[in-house]
Amino acid sequence: MAPRWLSLALLAVAAPSTLGSPTGGRLDTRDDSGNEAFSPPYYPAPHGGWLSNWAEAYEKAHHLVSNLTLAEKVNLTTGTGIFMGPCAGQTGSVPRFGIPNICLHDSPLGVRNTDHNTAFPAGITVGATFDKELMYERGVGLGEEARGKGVNVLLGPSVGPMGRKPRGGRNWEGFGFDPVLQGIGAAQTIKGMQSTGAIASIKHFVGNEQEMHRMSSVVTQGYSSNINDRTLHEFYLWPFAEGVRAEVGSVMMAYNDVNRSACSQNSKLINGILKDELGFQGFVLTDWLAHIGGVSSALAGLDMSMPGDGAIPLFGDSYWGPELSRSVLNGTVPVDRLNDMVTRILAAWFKMGQDQDYPLPNFSSNTDDEEGPLYPGALISPSGVVNQYVNVQADHNVTARAVARDAITLLKNEGDLLPLRRNDSLKIFGTDAGPDPQGLNSCADKGCNRGVLTMGWGSGTSKLPYLITPQDAIANISSKAEFHITDSFPSSVEAGSEDIAIVFINSDSGENYITVDGNPGDRTVSGLHAWHNGDELVKAAAEKFSQVVVVIHTVGPIILEEWIDLDPVKAVLIAHLPGQEAGNSLTDVLFGAYSPSGHLPYTIPYQESNYPESVDLIQQPFGQIQDDYTEGLYIDYRHFLKEDIRPRYPFGHGLSYTTFEYSEPALSVITPLDTEYPPSRPDKGSTPTYPDTIPPASEAAWPKNFDRIWRYIYPYLDNPESATAVANSSETYPYPDGYTTDPQPAPRAGGAEGGNTALWDVAFSVQITVTNTGRRPGRAVPQLYVELPDSLGLDTPSRQLRQFEKTKTLKPGESEVVTLDITRKDVSVWDVVVQDWKAPVAGEGVKIYVGESVLDSRVECEVGGGCSTL
Numbered sequence: 001m002a003p004r005w006l007s008l009a010l011l012a013v014a015a016p017s018t019l020g021s022p023t024g025g026r027l028d029t030r031d032d033s034g035n036e037a038f039s040p041p042y043y044p045a046p047h048g049g050w051l052s053n054w055a056e057a058y059e060k061a062h063h064l065v066s067n068l069t070l071a072e073k074v075n076l077t078t079g080t081g082i083f084m085g086p087c088a089g090q091t092g093s094v095p096r097f098g099i100p101n102i103c104l105h106d107s108p109l110g111v112r113n114t115d116h117n118t119a120f121p122a123g124i125t126v127g128a129t130f131d132k133e134l135m136y137e138r139g140v141g142l143g144e145e146a147r148g149k150g151v152n153v154l155l156g157p158s159v160g161p162m163g164r165k166p167r168g169g170r171n172w173e174g175f176g177f178d179p180v181l182q183g184i185g186a187a188q189t190i191k192g193m194q195s196t197g198a199i200a201s202i203k204h205f206v207g208n209e210q211e212m213h214r215m216s217s218v219v220t221q222g223y224s225s226n227i228n229d230r231t232l233h234e235f236y237l238w239p240f241a242e243g244v245r246a247e248v249g250s251v252m253m254a255y256n257d258v259n260r261s262a263c264s265q266n267s268k269l270i271n272g273i274l275k276d277e278l279g280f281q282g283f284v285l286t287d288w289l290a291h292i293g294g295v296s297s298a299l300a301g302l303d304m305s306m307p308g309d310g311a312i313p314l315f316g317d318s319y320w321g322p323e324l325s326r327s328v329l330n331g332t333v334p335v336d337r338l339n340d341m342v343t344r345i346l347a348a349w350f351k352m353g354q355d356q357d358y359p360l361p362n363f364s365s366n367t368d369d370e371e372g373p374l375y376p377g378a379l380i381s382p383s384g385v386v387n388q389y390v391n392v393q394a395d396h397n398v399t400a401r402a403v404a405r406d407a408i409t410l411l412k413n414e415g416d417l418l419p420l421r422r423n424d425s426l427k428i429f430g431t432d433a434g435p436d437p438q439g440l441n442s443c444a445d446k447g448c449n450r451g452v453l454t455m456g457w458g459s460g461t462s463k464l465p466y467l468i469t470p471q472d473a474i475a476n477i478s479s480k481a482e483f484h485i486t487d488s489f490p491s492s493v494e495a496g497s498e499d500i501a502i503v504f505i506n507s508d509s510g511e512n513y514i515t516v517d518g519n520p521g522d523r524t525v526s527g528l529h530a531w532h533n534g535d536e537l538v539k540a541a542a543e544k545f546s547q548v549v550v551v552i553h554t555v556g557p558i559i560l561e562e563w564i565d566l567d568p569v570k571a572v573l574i575a576h577l578p579g580q581e582a583g584n585s586l587t588d589v590l591f592g593a594y595s596p597s598g599h600l601p602y603t604i605p606y607q608e609s610n611y612p613e614s615v616d617l618i619q620q621p622f623g624q625i626q627d628d629y630t631e632g633l634y635i636d637y638r639h640f641l642k643e644d645i646r647p648r649y650p651f652g653h654g655l656s657y658t659t660f661e662y663s664e665p666a667l668s669v670i671t672p673l674d675t676e677y678p679p680s681r682p683d684k685g686s687t688p689t690y691p692d693t694i695p696p697a698s699e700a701a702w703p704k705n706f707d708r709i710w711r712y713i714y715p716y717l718d719n720p721e722s723a724t725a726v727a728n729s730s731e732t733y734p735y736p737d738g739y740t741t742d743p744q745p746a747p748r749a750g751g752a753e754g755g756n757t758a759l760w761d762v763a764f765s766v767q768i769t770v771t772n773t774g775r776r777p778g779r780a781v782p783q784l785y786v787e788l789p790d791s792l793g794l795d796t797p798s799r800q801l802r803q804f805e806k807t808k809t810l811k812p813g814e815s816e817v818v819t820l821d822i823t824r825k826d827v828s829v830w831d832v833v834v835q836d837w838k839a840p841v842a843g844e845g846v847k848i849y850v851g852e853s854v855l856d857s858r859v860e861c862e863v864g865g866g867c868s869t870l
């Protein structure tokens with residue numbers, strides 16, 4: 001078998017061939033003449049460092065950057081090349097000041113391609129818990145493991161895709177199909193991760209909603225997600241704003257274009273929205289091999305090129321590296337821009353305390369062997385110890401199990417068939433209950449669907465250190481379980497009248513560089529149906545058994561119609577993507593040690609045609625797909641409500657073994673909304689300043705007697721003086737339209753990380769008493785949805801999730817008073833003309849619903865009119 005790094009390298013070469021010249025030719029293809037999507041220029045890149053909570057980190061960064069040479073600065077902005085080190089990507093280093101190669105590595109659910117790590121449940125599972133504490137705890141676990149392995153930047157959480165396309169391959173990496181669920185999931189994860197010193201990287205900014213055609217090939221260009229300003233702000237940008245507000249250290253740009261400008265060099269997105277309006281203080285990096293232009297991306301606000309390679313990976317070429325040194329020396333990229341890039345990178349590094357005993361990488365994602373080449377991409381490379389097999393798991397299995405358990409979503413439970421008793425006679429069917437017959441981690445990046453589905457496939461994975469399958473866990477508890485780990489129903493099985501059949505089915509998806517059973521990441525072939533003839537298996541079991549429980553492991557919505565209404569199908573559970581503790585978390589719920597408390601992070605429709613056509617996957621043999629977001633805000637439940645389509649199971653649905661009653665609702669005004677628009681933002685604070693003189697050419701010259709690694713990306717130039725000569729000539733550079741070095745006026749919607757702080761003033765708060773009225777302990781998830789008044793003059797979804805809380809475990813008869821806060825932003829719309837968030841004065845006409853799903857409201861309040869139970 002070819003070594004892992006080689007097969008991945010071949011894939012990398014075959015898949016993406018990037019377009020555009022190093023000078024960023026694609027900026028000039030922008031067109032604002034007609035109705036075509038257009039991304040306006042926004043220059044210059046705003047400096048970081050104007051917020052007090054980053055002041056100390058920026059001061060340290062400023063001091064250091066003031067002493068760096070040109071080559072040292074460039075080194076920190078550019079990856080050393082794909083497979084040129086242990087991590088998915090690493091920058092160059094500055095040994096003179098003790099700054100190592102900064103290691104950037106996947107994934108959002110665990111440290112990828114290593115050993116002795118935890119394979120946590122995937123994002124979609126975390127979303128289904130609706131549990132803010134568990135979201136945070138899992139973030140801490142992820143951060144501790146990243147740190148323990150020497151990963152400086154852990155590449156997650158993912159909040160893009162947002163589930164616009166139900167068949168989209170990577171929806172499962174994020175927290176659900178709603179911006180508030182995604183935003184809270186992201187913020188809690190980031191806070192947890194960064195509390196350990198690891199830097200989080202929220203991704204993919206933005207509009208990466210399908211896998212196919214996300215990148216360019218020889219005949220196609222990565223698609224353009226054409227999103228209007230209001231939809232961007234109220235839907236797709238929302239979770240990124242929450243991530244920035246949580247002080248995220250880095251943001252990864254998406255592969256695709258937004259409004260016909262590639263995200264990695266889209267000045268409006270990076271300079272305008274992210275750095276100016278959202279006040280982002282950290283650094284911006286490309287997705288892997290998404291860098292398509294050198295000067296263009298630098299001017300547009302990009303701070304780091306990952307993994308550093310240029311149009312053709314593995315040849316030691318880069319759009320930055322030596323080319324960035326050259327463009328600074330020849331005066332094209334202002335020194336000021338380079339200084340800001342490096343200051344941002346080092347400020348994030350200092351802010352997380354990575355200057356204090358942060359471990360170096362002690363693993364290699366390229367091989368499992370103890371020793372091997374240090375730079376596998378170099379072909380001829382020095383060797384050494386690359387894997388130290390450091391165990392970073394601590395007791396994270398406890399969190400992993402709790403998340404997987406508290407996510408389990410009970411869709412139906414007729415006649416209270418669940419929970420099971422230990423001595424029930426059980427017949428278990430489906431390969432999804434068992435192990436991968438070819439062995440744990442038998443396919444790279446989970447690019448196969450064998451055994452219980454613990455996660456999707458692609459870069460968003462980690463290896464399973466061990467796996468408790470449902471089969472293992474059920475066998476541990478039940479004395480009367482018979483296993484048929486097959487997807488073809490065995491005709492010889494006898495069904496006794498007391499027998500309960502448990503059928504396991506699944507639906508998988510992943511990232512585009514791997515195709516599984518004909519699905520190139522997106523669920524093109526499988527659609528929203530169970531894989532491996534799962535529907536047939538359930539139907540066959542229902543023909544023989546009078547009591548059937550269906551357990552589903554799935555990446556997202558799945559159509560249940562072939563069997564959900566069959567009389568024997570009494571109970572259905574969605575166990576999402578549970579990670580290593582698949583079995584234990586399931587039996588915790590199946591046998592009643594815990595009541596299920598997960599809720600659907602998306603809608604389950606009757607049929608796929610219930611979705612708008614505009615969210616279908618798009619394929620095109622040539623040119624560039626223009627993916628117009630014509631449905632606007634009407635994604636998932638927002639669409640079903642607008643079109644009055646009844647879903648099979650609504651967003652937020654999830655039963656328990658007990659029941660809850662909501663009583664004594666009360667609405668209080670906390671900060672009166674005296675004005676439509678928030679109070680004016682504060683002025684920007686000062687930012688670090690540096691001399692703006694072009695450094696001497698000698699700073700980019702090769703050091704004497706330097707031992708070069710072949711194909712490694714260095715910042716040095718053979719003849720740096722020739723670049724300086726250009727700076728002194730009359731040659732001018734064709735800057736993009738709208739380019740300027742005069743700072744833009746501070747956007748009125750900005751003011752702090754995430755935006756104007758007044759947007760997060762708590763405007764109202766709703767209190768309710770939740771009482772367990774059943775006979776078993778359980779946890780409720782009161783979800784708060786708002787309906788905004790027509791007086792805002794805009795078409796707005798009739799329900800939008802704005803807040804949720806999860807009660808502690810309530811004993812039968814026990815109550816908890818739950819407070820749900822609503823901010824100014826929660827009741828605002830984005831005013832595209834004023835470029836600010838607009839709320840109804842005093843919240844006049846805002847309606848608030850609290851309930852157990854988007855369709856199951858238990859309490860209604862009207863601002864000014866009080867609350868009632870329904």
Ligand code: NOJ
Binds near residue numbers: 106459
């Ligand atoms: C590409 C993926 O889109 C991104 O999510 C990942 O972090 C990088 N590859 C690095 O593996």
